[in-house]
Amino acid sequence: MRAMIVKEFRQLRRDRRTLAMMIVMPVLLLVILGYAASFNVPDVPTVVAGPGAAAVGRALPKAFRLAGTYQASASAQAPAAWARDQLRDGHAAVAIVTGAGPGPQVLIDGSQLFDAQKAVQELAALRAGTPGDPITSAATTTASVAGSALAAPASVQILYNPELKTSFIMVPGLAGVILVFVGTVITSLGVVRERQAGTMEQLAVMPLRPADVFGGKVIPYFAVALADLAIVLGVGVGIFGVPFRGSAATFALGALLFVFVTLGLGVLISSVSQTQGQAIQLAVMTLLPQVLLSGLVFPLAAVTIGVRWIAYILPLTYFTEISRGVMLRAQPITSLWLPFACLALLGVVVTTLATLRFRAFLAPGAGK
Amino acid sequence: MTGWGADEVSVRFGSRQALDRVTVSAVPSQVTVVVGADGAGKTTLLRCVAGELAPVAGTVRRPPARRIGYLPSGTGVYVDLSVAENLRFRSAIYGIPASAARRHIGEYLERTGLDAAADRLAGQLSGGMLRKLGVVAAMLPEPELLVLDEPTTGVDPVSRADLWWLIARAVADGAAVLMSTTYTDEASRAGRVLVLDSGRTLADGTPAEIVAAVPGTIAVLPGPPAAGDERRRAWRRAGAWRVWLPPAAPTVGEVVTPDLQDAVCVAALRRELAAFGAFGADGASGADGAFGAGDG
Numbered sequence: 137m138r139a140m141i142v143k144e145f146r147q148l149r150r151d152r153r154t155l156a157m158m159i160v161m162p163v164l165l166l167v168i169l170g171y172a173a174s175f176n177v178p179d180v181p182t183v184v185a186g187p188g189a190a191a192v193g194r195a196l197p198k199a200f201r202l203a204g205t206y207q208a209s210a211s212a213q214a215p216a217a218w219a220r221d222q223l224r225d226g227h228a229a230v231a232i233v234t235g236a237g238p239g240p241q242v243l244i245d246g247s248q249l250f251d252a253q254k255a256v257q258e259l260a261a262l263r264a265g266t267p268g269d270p271i272t273s274a275a276t277t278t279a280s281v282a283g284s285a286l287a288a289p290a291s292v293q294i295l296y297n298p299e300l301k302t303s304f305i306m307v308p309g310l311a312g313v314i315l316v317f318v319g320t321v322i323t324s325l326g327v328v329r330e331r332q333a334g335t336m337e338q339l340a341v342m343p344l345r346p347a348d349v350f351g352g353k354v355i356p357y358f359a360v361a362l363a364d365l366a367i368v369l370g371v372g373v374g375i376f377g378v379p380f381r382g383s384a385a386t387f388a389l390g391a392l393l394f395v396f397v398t399l400g401l402g403v404l405i406s407s408v409s410q411t412q413g414q415a416i417q418l419a420v421m422t423l424l425p426q427v428l429l430s431g432l433v434f435p436l437a438a439v440t441i442g443v444r445w446i447a448y449i450l451p452l453t454y455f456t457e458i459s460r461g462v463m464l465r466a467q468p469i470t471s472l473w474l475p476f477a478c479l480a481l482l483g484v485v486v487t488t489l490a491t492l493r494f495r496a497f498l499a500p501g502a503g504k
Numbered sequence: 505m506t507g508w509g510a511d512e513v514s515v516r517f518g519s520r521q522a523l524d525r526v527t528v529s530a531v532p533s534q535v536t537v538v539v540g541a542d543g544a545g546k547t548t549l550l551r552c553v554a555g556e557l558a559p560v561a562g563t564v565r566r567p568p569a570r571r572i573g574y575l576p577s578g579t580g581v582y583v584d585l586s587v588a589e590n591l592r593f594r595s596a597i598y599g600i601p602a603s604a605a606r607r608h609i610g611e612y613l614e615r616t617g618l619d620a621a622a623d624r625l626a627g628q629l630s631g632g633m634l635r636k637l638g639v640v641a642a643m644l645p646e647p648e649l650l651v652l653d654e655p656t657t658g659v660d661p662v663s664r665a666d667l668w669w670l671i672a673r674a675v676a677d678g679a680a681v682l683m684s685t686t687y688t689d690e691a692s693r694a695g696r697v698l699v700l701d702s703g704r705t706l707a708d709g710t711p712a713e714i715v716a717a718v719p720g721t722i723a724v725l726p727g728p729p730a731a732g733d734e735r736r737r738a739w740r741r742a743g744a745w746r747v748w749l750p751p752a753a754p755t756v757g758e759v760v761t762p763d764l765q766d767a768v769c770v771a772a773l774r775r776e777l778a779a780f781g782a783f784g785a786d787g788a789s790g791a792d793g794a795f796g797a798g799d800g
Contacts (some may be wrong), residue, residue, distance in 0.1 A: 334578020341554045342597050343569040 153417050161421070171440035172429055178437065180251045180258070183222045185215035186234035199258040203228045219243055223295060225471035226461055230255045239291075246297030247464040249305045250435040256300075259292060296381075296464045304379070307372035308459035309432035312394065312452045314368050316423055318361040319398025320405065324415040327353055327406030331497075339498065346495045354399050361395045382462035386469045390458035393479040397451040400486035407493035426452040454479045507531035508553070508649045508680050513562030515548050515703075522548045523703045525562065529696070530649060530682040533675055537691040538684040539768065540700035546684035547577050547653055549700065553682060554651040566649055570598060573647035573679075575655055580638035583627030587618055587637055590626055591644060598645035605644065612640040616666045632663030639670050643679075650674050652683035656690060668693075688765040699768050706771045715767045720750040722766045723757035736777060739769050748773055 148155055179201040184193045189205040196202055204227065206218045219231035223243055229251030231243040242259065244252045297304040330336045330353070339349050372378040380387075401422060409415040427433065429443070430452035436444060447453045454475035461467030461475075469476065509529040515522045523545045530536045530553070538546045551557040552564055554574040566572060574580070581590045588609070595605035613619040616636045621629060626637060639655050652671070656664045674681055691697045692711045699707040699714070707714045725745040729738035734756070738747040748770045749755060762770070 333583060334576055334580065335582055337551070337556050337576045337578065338574065338580050340556045341569060341572060341574045343599075344597065 153414055157417055157421070165424070168425070168428065168443055168446075171443045172434055172438075174434060174438040175250055176438055177250050177254055177435050180230050180255045181228045181437075182230040182232065183219060183228040184232045184234065185219040185222075186232075186240075187215075188234035188240075189215070192232055192234055192240065197258065197262065199254065200230060216241070220295070224465045224467055226457070226465070226467065242292045244292065244294045245465070246294040246300050247305060247460055248435075249297070249300060249302065250438070252294060252297070252300055256292075256294075296379075303372075303376040304464060305460060306432075307368070307376055307378045308463045309430070309452075309456045311365055311368045311372070311391075311459055312430075312455040313423075313427060313432065314364050315361050315391070315395055315455070316398050316426055316452060318357060318364050319395050320402040320422060321416065321419040322360075323354065323357045323399050323402025324405040324409065324419050325412050326357060327403055328409050328412050328415040331406070332411055336497065346491075346498045349498055350403070350491060350494050354403065357402070358395060358399060361398070362391070365391055365395075378463065380463050381466040383466075383469070386472070387459065387462045389469070390455060390462065390472070390476065390479065393476065393483055394451055394455040394458075396483045397479060397486050400483065400490040401451075403490035403494055404486060407490065407497050426450045429453070430456050432456050448478075449482075451479060451482050454482075508565050508567065509536075509682070510549065510553050510559070510564045511562055513549070513552050513559035513564065515545075515552065515557065515559050521703050523552070523559065526698075526700065526703070526705055527562075527708070528553070528682065528698045530680040531695075532648070532678050532680045534695035535671060535675055535681045535683065535693070536696045536698065537694035538682070538698045538700060539686070539688060539691040540684075540706070541686065543702070544700040545703040546700055548703070550651050550653045550682065550684055551576075553649075567647075570645065571648040573642035573645055573650040573674075575635075575638045575642045575652045577653045579626070579634050581626045581634065581641055584625060586623050586625055587613070587629070588622045590637060591641055594641045594644050600645060608644055608646075609640075612643065612670065615669060616640060632659040632666075635659050636663060636666055636670070639667055643670060643674050646677060647674075647679055650679045650681045650683075652681065654684050654686065656685060656687065688763075688768055692764040697764070699771060701772055701775060706775065707768065711764050714771075715762055715764055718748075718762050718767050718770050720748060720753065721755070721759045722762045722770070723747050723749055723755065723759045725757040737773055739773070741765070741769075 179199055181203040182196060182200040183204040183206065184196070184202065185206040187207065189207045193202045193205045204222060206215055215235065216233045219233045220243065222228045223231050223245040226245075226248075229245045229248040233241040233243065242255075244255050246252045294300065330339070344352075369380070373380055402419070405415055405418045405422070409418060425446060429439065429447040430450050431447065432452065436447055436453070439447065457475045458472055458479075461472055507529050508531075509527070511527050512525045513527075514524055526545065526549055528536065528538065528549060538549055540546050548557065552559050553566060554572060554576075555564070555566060555569060556574075556576070582593070585593065591609045591613075592605070595602075595609070600608075610619075613622060618633060618636060618640070621633060626634060629637065635655055635658075639652060642650060642652065650671075655667050655671070659667065671681055671683070685691055694711065697707070697709065697711055697714055698705065707717070709717070723746065725738065725747055727745070729735045729745055729747055734747060737749075737753075738745050740746075746760075746766065746769075747757065749759075760766075
């Protein structure tokens with residue numbers, strides 16, 4: 137047995153990636169999760185509209201962070217419409233509309249589950265008026281118009297996900313996870329299999345351009361990924377009752393861009409992996425942070441800023457934003473330009489790197 | 505140089521010189537064999553000629569990719585596709601008309617005994633059948649240059665005969681065949697032989713030229729060689745000791761007619777002895793002909 141143990145340690149020492157996964161990954165995960173694994177959003181981004189917007193905005197309780205005010209007077213409908221647009225476009229999770237009745241109207245975006253839950257809890261606490269509670273204190277001070285107003289709103293309406301169902305926010309995000317799985321994990325395995333079997337060297341001398349090989353390898357996975365997406369959406373809408381309120385074309389464009397990035401990642405991983413085992417390790421190392429840090433599970437606002445920047449280089453962050461926005465809030469493409477642009481940029485960077493690596497892989501070069 | 509091949513090519517893998525100014529020529533309707541021990545540089549040379557690897561120096565002469573058939577050192581086929589699917593894929597890539605592809609595939613599979621396994625996954629084939637499939641696939645485009653990396657290594661005698669039928673067929677169709685092997689008996693059937701050792705040319709010419717260029721004689725010893733100089737010039741073959749006797753050396757044992765294997769052994773010994781500085785002491789320096797080619 138001693139010989140087996142010594143042999144196993146020798147092999148492990150030479151398999152740097154596995155060693156790194158065994159030692160570095162737990163530490164990294166602990167640090168990342170320590171800072172990221174929180175469902176508690178620090179405050180709820182709130183917009184205030186209507187004649188009393190400025191005053192209400194100034195006196196918002198601490199749990200509600202002012203994200204914008206709209207002091208319109210031209211039309212009675214305008215503030216409410218503006219407020220709904222702010223929620224639809226994801227600029228805020230709560231909108232307070234004043235001047236439309238005896239008390240303010242509070243609109244909550246149910247598609248931002250954790251913000252919505254916090255808002256509902258805070259409003260309930262305000263109504264209960266617990267002495268000593270800082271929110272209640274703010275609400276009961278003479279100057280705190282908003283506090284007293286929020287303690288007795290005319291109406292509270294939860295939009296997009298009135299029952300605050302978890303499945304409503306998970307299904308659009310899970311569609312992205314499945315695309316990452318097919319696009320990155322399966323694609324990288326498919327390409328590495330070619331290398332491991334020794335057929336890549338055969339392809340290198342065949343009358344094929346690198347683009348032909350690249351396209352030929354990637355397009356089937358692209359088709360499978362899209363079929364998977366259709367199945368996930370069908371199950372989500374048909375079985376879990378998740379609404380699809382927005383434009384199918386906008387969603388399809390976002391999905392195409394996202395698949396583009398994930399496939400590029402898959403090819404990139406395969407080009408730096410000698411074996412399928414190495415490819416799986418690398419693919420998992422890209423999949424795990426995407427699941428944990430993209431806002432799919434933990435709200436981005438709850439992630440420490442020192443770790444949050446990682447989320448902004450992960451494609452799933454942007455796809456989750458697009459899919460939730462389009463499916464749940466019918467968010468138009470005009471207000472989703474930023475995640476679209478980020479996905480496109482990631483797509484260009486990743487695919488360029490993948491193509492260059494793949495070309496080097498196929499084109500003859502000494503020392504290969 | 506005539507035909508396809510490589511002129512003075514050098515390849516480095518990091519600090520290791522895999523090929524050092526090696527020249528090889530493959531002419532139409534002829535088999536050129538690259539022979540050498542493991543790590544001699546055979547695969548590297550064939551990869552260069554096939555276009556899979558670019559040399560750091562020297563030039564490669566090869567036809568367009570569509571006119572090259574290549575069997576790499578691996579299987580060269582997809583183990584998760586059936587025999588027929590592998591060949592159909594290869595035909596499609598090379599743009600071979602369907603009728604011609606069907607005709608060739610049918611003939612080759614029947615002749616090599618693979619027809620019964622046409623629907624079997626390549627991964628389920630024996631080593632010899634897999635190698636035959638690889639060669640058939642490489643021959644499908646009716647290449648001008650057929651590059652085969654050790655097609656017969658580890659293959660049973662019957663399958664070897666089938667493989668040689670395929671190679672002979674390619675030669676008859678006018679292909680220039682460049683193949684590597686570790687078997688000198690196979691190399692002796694070639695039109696031209698290149699012997700590699702540690703990335704350098706040890707010998708080059710027809711098998712007869714290489715054998716004729718052996719300086720001195722070869723003798724079979726009745727027992728183990730004497731320690732010292734004789735021991736350094738001896739090697740074991742088929743259970744007996746053979747010794748190379750340079751022109752000035754005294755005769756020992758029974759002198760035999762050398763064959764290609766003896767010639768390759770002598771060439772390797774001479775390089776080794778020269779490196780030790782012992783070669784000059786034998787008074788056999790200044791050798792020329794095929795063995796001298798590419799030395800140093």
